[in-house]
Every structure is written in C-alpha cells, then in structure tokens.
Amino acid sequence: MTPVIILDTDMDTDCDDAGALALAMHCHRQGHIRLGAVICDVLSPWPGAYTRAALNTYGLEDVPVGINCHCPNSAAYAAYIDQLRAKAFPFYNELIARQHGLTPGYIPGLSDAIALYRRVLAASEDHNVIVCAVGLLSLLPALLASAPCEYSPLPGRELVKRKVCELVTMANAPFPEGAEVFNWRMDAAHAAAALADWPTPITVSWYGGDILTSPPDQPPGNPIHDAYRIWHRGKQNLHRPSWDLVATLWAARQHPELFTRKGNACLRLNPSNAHYQWHSPANAHDHACLYPNATSDTITAVIQKLLDQATMTAQVLH
Template sequence: MPVRILPFLLVMLVCAPLVADEPKSPVPLIFDTDIGNDVDDVLALAMIHSLESRGECDLLGVTITKDSPAAAAFTDAVNTFYGRGDIPIGVCRSDVTPEAGKFLELANQKDNGQLRYPHDLASGKAAPDAVDLLRKILAAAEDQSVVIAQVGFSTNLANLLASPGDQHSPLSGKELVQQKVKLLSVMGGAFTQIPDHKGRYGEYNIIKDLPASRTLAEKWPTPIIWSGYEIGIALPYPHESIENDYGYVPHHPVSEAYYLYSPPPHDRPTWDLTSVLFAVRPDAGDFQLSEPGKVAINEEGHTIFTPQTGGRDRYLILPAGGKKRVIDTLIELSKRPPDASETE
C-alpha cells in the first residue's frame, strides 16, 4: 500500500533543511571602550574586526570613555589597519583618565616621514560627542537589535540615559535604549572572591567613574550580562601569541601596543575580550550564566548581585574545564589578519 504524505508535511520536509542552513545575521555592535588605559581593549578591538570579517558582527561605531584626544586617533589607526577606517568614533569630555598612556602615541609614529599606521582622525578633539553618536546609531537601528559591549567606564552610557530628544530621535535616551538595544555586555565588577584580596573588590572600570556606574546599574532598561574581574584573570592571553602570531606585517598595532604596555613574558588578563566574545556569540557555550538577578553598586564601588526571578542581570561563569577552549578562541580571533575576509 503506497504511503501518502500530506501536503503540509511535504512542505515541512522540503523547507526544513533550508531553514536550518539559513545563516545568522551579523550582530549590530557598538564598542564602548576606555582604550589606552589597558591593552586588552586593543585585543578586543582586533577580535571585533575578526568577527566582522567572519560575518558575525557589524561594528556600527566605537565610543570612548578615556578622555584623551589620542585615544580616538589610535582607535582610528587600528580600524584603518583592519580596512575599516570609516567606522565612526565618538568621545567623551569627562576629564577621566586624560593622560595618553603607554601606547596611544603609536597613532603618531612615523617612518620615513609617513604615518606608520595611516588614519585620518588626528585627534579626539575633531570627533563627535559620544552621546550624539550613540543616539544617531540607535535611532537608525532596527528595534531590539543592537548589542553594546561596554569595556570601559559607564560615562557614555549613563550620559546617554540622561539625554533628551534631539534631531536623531524625539525619544529620551532611556526610551531610545529600551526600544533599540537588545543586550548590554559589560566588563565590570567582581562577583566572586578575588584571590589575594580581602573582602569585596572595587573593580577599576566601576570605580573610575563611580557615579556613572551607579546610574547605569540603577537605570539601564535592557538585559545586562556582566563579565567580572574574576573572568579575565582566569583567562590570561599567552605572550607566545604576541611574539609569534602578529609578524605577518613589519608593524602591527596589537603587538606593538602590547609590548609598550607590558612586554612578554607577561600574560595579560583578557577582561575586555570576554565581554566582546559573549556579546557576539552568546549561544556559543563558552560561558555559563548565573541565575537572573539585580546588580547594585554601593558607595565603595562594590558590585552586589541579588538573585531575583526575572531579573535584568546575569554574570558570566567560566565552566569547569573550559579555560583552554576559551583562550584558544580568543587567540584565534585576535590574531586574524585584516585581509582574511572569507567566512570560515
């Protein structure tokens, strides 16, 4: 007796493989960074370019919370090195960490009278205000689509929340975030006991602009995933990669910045890289998540997590035995050459 296949089942059988093979759309990403205060921001930016070359994200803009004019110039130099010198860059004017730091002057380094790392944004003084850029990007985005990786201070995002309607959108900053942002991935705080430290730990990104950090924790309206201090120190970037993997060009901004900041054999913690990795690949299984809850920040800059059903916040947990896998992923993405544009 012949087997009858009902028409709707036939459609399902034919269409199912097509649906399963449909590629994911790139994650619309904003990178908010205090680049120049540490070199892990540079590695994280290199990762973003690698992920974009793989078709996994679309870097909509970079906003900077280090108030040094050299930070924007260096960021533009790195973006240009990776073939994306047109990515918009916004800056804050907060007077928080205004010093140039150890490696930002690479943007002005010249060889035979020519910039070692060509770029056209000479100084943050010529860059737009970060809040204006954030509002412009969000207003043009699809609803509930944008992911923000905040790996510096909360200055820009706290100011965004307080911003009024403008030429980009009649919505307030908080309303605009609620409408357009899907997820905020924050490198900040500490959610376990830190080795060799007594009591709660006041993490750098939180305490350097504490009022902004507290505003963000209190008022941000969309889900937040926190990558605590404990995650980055558990996943040091092997110095052997810096020594061996970036020599495909005579000068590389990532390795040169690393050497200027703290040269090998130093293995730098990967704080900012972990937030970027989760922001773009939340379903990859690299990390586990805490139960839902609410993060509050006290007057000393300590992050306090309270479990709460349906809570806005979760924090990253490194799975047992998962260290090598994550480090290998971070290396592979960070070292990828700028011309490797094929989807892998």
C-alpha cells in the first residue's frame, strides 16, 4: 500500500523547506508515496502561494495546499519575522509567488488547513498516513481538537489515531535533553500540546546540519532553485544544511538503511522555555529519535542525487 504523506511546513524563512517539498514531489512522481497535501502552518498568504507555484511548475496541480486561516502566529515567531523584515531579509516565498502571478486575493487552489487535513485523512486507508512536520507544530493541536465534519464523523484525535501511522517532526532535539532552537521554540505552547497529546508514534528528526546540499544550477524561473538563490542573497555557493530533507527522506520510506530510529521513550517539552527531555518510563510512549547509520558524506551524496533528480524534473515538463 502506497503511504500518504502530508507535508506540514512553514515554507517561510529557510530554503530547506523548498528542498523538502522538492523531495516529496519527486517521491510522489516516482510512485513511492502519494503526496496527499501540503499544509502551510504559519499565518501568512505567501507560504501557500509559493507552494502552489512550485507544485504547478512540476505538474502537480492536483495536490491540494492548506493554509493557516485561524491560528495567530506566536509572539516569538511574529517578533522573529519583524526582525528579519527590519534587516530587509529577502522572503523567497513572496518574491517567487509574485513572479508566478500569485498575490493575496488571487491564489487559486488553497484550502483551510484543518479542513484539508480532515479531508485527506478521512479519504485515506487506516494507519497509512505519515504527517511530516518540517515547520512549526502550530496547527496540530487544532487538528486534534477538531470536531466531526462532512468528511468524517470522528473527532480530530480519533481521526488521527485511526488514519496516521507516524508523525515525523523536524526539531533539534537529540537525546537526552536540551533546548530546542527553532521549530518547536517558535511556538512552544502548541508544540508542547501537540507532542503531549499526539496519539500515534512520533519520530524526531534532528540530523542534517552536516548534510550540505543544493539544487542544480538552473536559469531563473525554477521555484526550487530560486528559493535557494534568493535565500543566499546572490552568493554563488548555494549549499544549505538539509534538516528538512532528512525528515522528508525518512517519512517517504526512502533509504531507511541510512538511519536508525532509537526510542520507545516519552518526549516532553516545556512550553515556557522549549526545553525538552527524553524519558523511559515503564509505560513508555512510542516516541523515538533518528540517528545516522552512515557518514555525512554518504548521506549527502544520496540526498544530493535525489534533489538533483527532483529539481531537474521541471525541465522535462516545459
């Protein structure tokens, strides 16, 4: 049975989200997975606009995109965005979306994220959906708390429990404890709530800082390569750590030999300071952490090859 992946991403401040989308699209086109939806979890029109442009460029107009319509950005994330804007940081999602003619009020094919989550889950086989969260976990508590609807009579937590087999979350949280630095920290309250109440196995993917990859050079207009080009502010070396790509590779069940899932533990996150701890109680949850089985060079070569194949696909479509 082909697994269904829901890619949950902020798609806002770092180009490795674009790389993760490229891998997910490639695995979808190769038939390894079905990309059920892409969910953009921060409250902004531009992540969804960019994602729609990228999917359309690669011939995936039928893959739906969900946007955050109701969950305000946390104070920490709002302050971070304000700091970037004060420094004239180039937001690739807005720049590329505008290049593709997508602006607020004219972004066809977007849906409310929670409604889309429920629609895709309800239409999927039981225990066959992998939620790959490479951004903030802001929307997951709302999904768990969602009410029965036209797509399913089940409340959110029961729907997730029935349909999802694994939550893969990218976060800097290796054993045994520490302070998470971005994905959970930027909305620690919702992240803590999601991790505490999520009813399926959770895999934390933290590795990728030494995996430096880049899409192959292409003329302006390719939304994946342009995301890296813009993020790097015109620099020639577009290599970027591949945290989100590692998480997507694992979620897509590709090259599992490169990693070991170590766990049978219980992960707890303090919402006040984003400090996490791994515990191993007798009634352990199925929470686990991903560790590499191979050298950084080996993993880099695998992901780079896939990213090359994924990015070049757009040339075939034009």
